[in-house]
Amino acid sequence: MQADNKLFDDFVKIVNGAAGTLAGVGREAEAGARSKAKEWIGGLDFVSREEFDAVKAMAAAARDDADALRLRVEALEAASAAPKPTGVEG
Incomplete structure (x- = not known):
């Protein structure tokens, strides 16, 4: 029974780590897209x-x-x- 809980805890840690990593990747992608958009718009005559x-x-x-x-x-x-x-x- 204790082994099942440890296995479940490990699985939860992996899923949480993956979710954190994906959130970080999403933030990086958003920052990169914003940067490119600002660069592109900055080149226009606004x-x-x-x-x-x-x-x-x-x-x-x-x-x-x-x-x-x-x-x-x-x-x-x-x-x-x-x-x-x-x-x-x-």
Whole structure:
């Protein structure tokens, strides 16, 4: 009976060791894949999130400025197109 328990204990140790080894191999494979992906993506012409947000904010500010200028031009055009009162020289 004691021999059966020892045999079972040895089997459990082997299985646990194999599971630990497989987990380590899995972690190594994942790290290698991540490294290769970063290397491949790093070679492409991507921008960082911070750069993208900065350009997006600048574009929004430029759009706001363009809208303000458009409104000023429209107001000036309306003022210059308005009929001048008679008798006023200018």
